[in-house]
Amino acid sequence: MSEKPFAITLDKGTSLLNHTGTWRTERPIYIDRLPPCNQACPAGENIQQWLYLAEEGRYEEAWQQIMEDNPFPGIMGRICYHPCESSCNRGEVDSAVGINGIERFLGDLAVTNRWSVSVAEPTGHRVMVVGAGCAGLSAAYHLKRMGHEVTVFEKSPKAGGMMRYAIPKYRLPREKLNAEIERLLDMGVKIECGVEIDDYQQAKQEGGFDAVFLSIGAQIANELPMNEANSPEVLDPLDVLRRVEEDQPTGLRGHVVVYGGGNTAVDIARYALKLSARATVIYHRTEQYMAAHAGEIKEARAEGVKFSFLRRLSSIDGLNVQFERMKQGQGRDIHPTGQFEVFEADIIVGALGQSLDESGLTGLEKLKQEDHLVWVGEDMQTNLEGVFAGGDMTPSLRTATSAIGQGKKAARNIDAFLKGARYVKAEKHEIAEASMLNTWYYTDAPRIMRPVLEMLRRQSGFSEVVGNLTEEQAKFEARRCMSCGNCFECDNCYGMCPDNAITNLGTGKGFEFKYDYCKGCGLCVNECPCGAIKMVPEDI
Numbered sequence: 001m002s003e004k005p006f007a008i009t010l011d012k013g014t015s016l017l018n019h020t021g022t023w024r025t026e027r028p029i030y031i032d033r034l035p036p037c038n039q040a041c042p043a044g045e046n047i048q049q050w051l052y053l054a055e056e057g058r059y060e061e062a063w064q065q066i067m068e069d070n071p072f073p074g075i076m077g078r079i080c081y082h083p084c085e086s087s088c089n090r091g092e093v094d095s096a097v098g099i100n101g102i103e104r105f106l107g108d109l110a111v112t113n114r115w116s117v118s119v120a121e122p123t124g125h126r127v128m129v130v131g132a133g134c135a136g137l138s139a140a141y142h143l144k145r146m147g148h149e150v151t152v153f154e155k156s157p158k159a160g161g162m163m164r165y166a167i168p169k170y171r172l173p174r175e176k177l178n179a180e181i182e183r184l185l186d187m188g189v190k191i192e193c194g195v196e197i198d199d200y201q202q203a204k205q206e207g208g209f210d211a212v213f214l215s216i217g218a219q220i221a222n223e224l225p226m227n228e229a230n231s232p233e234v235l236d237p238l239d240v241l242r243r244v245e246e247d248q249p250t251g252l253r254g255h256v257v258v259y260g261g262g263n264t265a266v267d268i269a270r271y272a273l274k275l276s277a278r279a280t281v282i283y284h285r286t287e288q289y290m291a292a293h294a295g296e297i298k299e300a301r302a303e304g305v306k307f308s309f310l311r312r313l314s315s316i317d318g319l320n321v322q323f324e325r326m327k328q329g330q331g332r333d334i335h336p337t338g339q340f341e342v343f344e345a346d347i348i349v350g351a352l353g354q355s356l357d358e359s360g361l362t363g364l365e366k367l368k369q370e371d372h373l374v375w376v377g378e379d380m381q382t383n384l385e386g387v388f389a390g391g392d393m394t395p396s397l398r399t400a401t402s403a404i405g406q407g408k409k410a411a412r413n414i415d416a417f418l419k420g421a422r423y424v425k426a427e428k429h430e431i432a433e434a435s436m437l438n439t440w441y442y443t444d445a446p447r448i449m450r451p452v453l454e455m456l457r458r459q460s461g462f463s464e465v466v467g468n469l470t471e472e473q474a475k476f477e478a479r480r481c482m483s484c485g486n487c488f489e490c491d492n493c494y495g496m497c498p499d500n501a502i503t504n505l506g507t508g509k510g511f512e513f514k515y516d517y518c519k520g521c522g523l524c525v526n527e528c529p530c531g532a533i534k535m536v537p538e539d540i
Helices: 036-040 047-055 059-067 073-079 083-087 099-113 134-145 174-187 200-207 237-245 263-274 294-303 400-418 455-460 471-479 492-496 523-527
Strands: 026-030 126-130 149-154 190-193 211-214 233-235 255-259 278-282 306-308 311-317 320-328 334-344 347-350 387-389 502-504 511-513 533-537
Touching (some): 026 511, 036 047, 036 083, 047 059, 047 099, 047 471, 059 099, 073 400, 083 099, 099 471, 126 200, 134 174, 174 190, 233 237, 237 347, 263 347, 311 334, 387 400, 492 502, 523 533
Parallel strands (some): 126 149, 255 278
Antiparallel strands (some): 026 533, 320 334, 502 511
């Protein structure tokens, strides 16, 4: 009798009966991959988790999840440039999930309903925070939640830093800003405004503080290359924005030429239009290299701001401002052409970025600096023990959300320092890339855009330009999330497995492989919509 094929040699009653798992060279495993939105968030939010809660209508739980990482969802839902959306895998299908709009909806809902967060029992430790901007307030919030006593010192009349004194009211209404800062006060954070620290070490000692967090920002505007005596009036961009905030005359009139390519340059130009002036933004590279957000440029252009690119400031003679035409090279390189163009200006504003005011570090002369910024280690601590720093005064991405993330990171390291320990950051999982998903399982669902104020009101007033999502729209947007890299119990693997080698553990508990029966065909991986299963070699 000839030998039977291997697949049918198993005799009935043996221990190997139907245990097809012995054939495998690879086996599937359930994993939790890192969603790209979470990876891209400078504040480190668990975006996917709070989107899941929001789509279930569990709004307060969703808000509480955001508050684990970001104390200002209502603010960031307005001013963050949402890199999470740029990274969203849904963009490969139709368009990214409107994460920023949902965050704003939850933030405003929390203010309306006066939701609050818990605070740990007092530890007896005291921390001095200098600067009530994004980084300082974020650090104060997280430290207070950990149970530490926190006092924030701010030299300006009101807290908020650049959120208040640089971001226009039409992007961030002050009642929204005030409401979320007020929450910190309700938690027990002390904020003393109008106070400038003369000597940090002395203030630390006299106040009985155990640690210091510096976040004084970069509040000196870089000057134009020249400022001749017979030039049109040259204005400091930060001074203009501060004057708008304080309802003082700005000096913007006639034709305002703004030289620079960041958001401040665009904001100044938009303010000029609202004050019945004309405005032209001039930048020395092409539009693609502007630091200003593309959405801000689009809105400014729609409102009437003019843009001129590849022009580098050459000289100022009376009302005539001369620019040399530049030629684009490779990448960011530009080259002079020897050709010049004159713009007639009544006012010129040089929006060329900001620098650290080093004169404001009295008592910290031994503070290590690099490239006119304060050096910090991986733990956010300077070279002076117990003195930490973050935000724009340190090497960082200068955005509000990045500063909030730095404040959180500093708080965790300060907390560890106060306990005589060292904070160890958890390892991140591999990123759930779009290629790992089976997007054909997801229903077409076009994105809902937030409403925009009609043009006449935008041009003539300071009302908020972008409106809110409704509850129905916010819930719909949240449901567009594809749960990249994390099982949402769709039952695909369970239903598709040809060997019944998967056990459903019950709602909220996921699934489990029965490896005695799994022959490693990989069908579960191929049919998982969100990329939450992967094949690994059998010897792992």
